[in-house]
Amino acid sequence: MELINQTRASLIDYVCAQIATFFPDGADTKAAITRNFAEAMGRVEKCFGAIRPWPAGKFNYLQSAQYCLFLYYLANTIWRNDDDSGTATRLFLLNKTLNGIDLFYEIQMPDIFVLGHSSGIVLAKATYGNYLVLHQHCTVGRNYEVAPVLGEGVVMYPGSSVIGRCRVGDHSVISIGTQVVNRDTPGNCTIYQGDGGELAVRPAGRNLIEEIFRV
Known part of the structure; x- marks a missing residue:
């Protein structure tokens, strides 16, 4: 999937910097995000590819609805794979802070x-x-x-x-x-x-x- 104005590494750093800004408790979230990033992006690609108004195969982190779904899938993937409630909670709270949505990481949303x-x-x-x-x-x-x-x-x-x-x-x-x-x-x-x-x-x-x- 093409990341608009980001690379895989820079997007991971971007998410971690946002978490550190809003929740400056010194928690290490990068390892879990890096480990689960590819799987989460696979879920993002499947979802975005089915949505007609969005260009297929592209993810723009500055498109708020896309970024909102990305944060949910990333948090849910980390929770499912690692049972890492700390990182998942911070991603959930980041999504709530940025996008005004209450979508807990344990909720199993559909693929699309x-x-x-x-x-x-x-x-x-x-x-x-x-x-x-x-x-x-x-x-x-x-x-x-x-x-x-x-x-x-x-x-x-x-x-x-x-x-x-x-x-x-x-x-x-x-x-x-x-x-x-x-x-x-x-x-x-x-x-x-x-x-x-x-x-x-x-x-x-x-x-x-x-x-x-x-x-």
Whole structure:
């Protein structure tokens, strides 16, 4: 994968310098980042290559949505391979500081997903399907110990939430500000906030997933 205005070594140094700036506790994060960098970049390349608006095979560290996803994949890869919660936590906190997203490194995100804007996104340890689209101020949350299950091709528009015992069917579009709480959606539909807290379900319109992803 081509790194725009960076090399492998310089990008590792860049990430480590950011961590040291925001969390100046003297922790050594470079060894873990270096050891897991190639695998994390493989995951980044698979994800970015499926996103239509982004040039295939290129990563720009100054494109905030790309850098946000990179930091998540790097933190998650380090946690999975090394069980290094220290480095993973610092990467999680760096992502939260720079991009305003609460995406913990233990959460298993899909191989392919995209962020419209990362600000205010909060994601719980739920089940996420591929081709997920998230916009600003989206929330996926647990209700006590019960977490949602999101199918493939789910689109969450700004300010929407999925909370608790929910099964969101494949190709569900959750419209702006809609709250899905302890409810299921049938899939291939658009969900709106109805009267009295009820949900309104309409048949799917155009295929957003084919517009956003190379599927």
